[in-house]
């Protein structure tokens with residue numbers, strides 16, 4: 001069975017997570033379960049008993065922006081991430097009102113990346129959220145030489161084309177989803193990403209706390225693959241095979 005890999009979803013926030021994970025396994029679906037806070041990561045860790053689930057340790061910038069996570073949570077996240085092979089969702093979001101907390105977000109992101117850099121883990125994978133802050137995220141990653149020590153995946157990349165070029169040059173990976181490919185710019189970016197750095201994701205569920213549906217995840221990943229097939233030069237079998245192989249290597 002050809003496996004499908006969702007490289008960024010919030011399985012732990014689905015009330016029926018176990019049922020989704022089980023059904024996903026039957027469908028040949030492997031999930032990178034990203035989390036938004038140390039509490040979320042602790043609550044989600046039990047999902048790793050499913051053979052097709054890898055849970056990452058994260059601190060989402062929105063949780064800093066809305067005041068839900070403070071310095072103690074950042075310290076906890078930095079400790080947990082330092083010991084984790086899978087890290088995310090972490091990052092920076094300087095869009096709209098969230099810009100007001102840019103210094104706190106930057107401090108948290110730098111702290112987590114620094115503690116990862118100081119505690120290398122073989123095969124570490126980091127899923128990164130960067131909205132209106134790709135340059136700042138790249139500055140931090142570069143300062144700690146992260147793209148060379150681990151796999152840095154920009155989830156749903158939305159920066160400028162210069163920032164995309166810089167991330168590519170640093171060897172970053174990119175996970176793309178259906179909503180990214182719904183925009184012209186997103187499709188253009190997805191066309192330019194090197195095949196060996198291209199991954200799929202759903203970022204499901206739409207709203208954290210929504211019921212999950214493994215069949216819908218598989219459908220969305222397949223649909224994303226179909227759009228990539230339309231916009232890229234590779235034949236679909238090569239595209240699907242390469243994405244699956246890269247994902248398997250990262251999660252294996």
Ligand SMILES: [Zn+2]
Nearest residue numbers: 008034089203
């Ligand atoms: Zn997410």
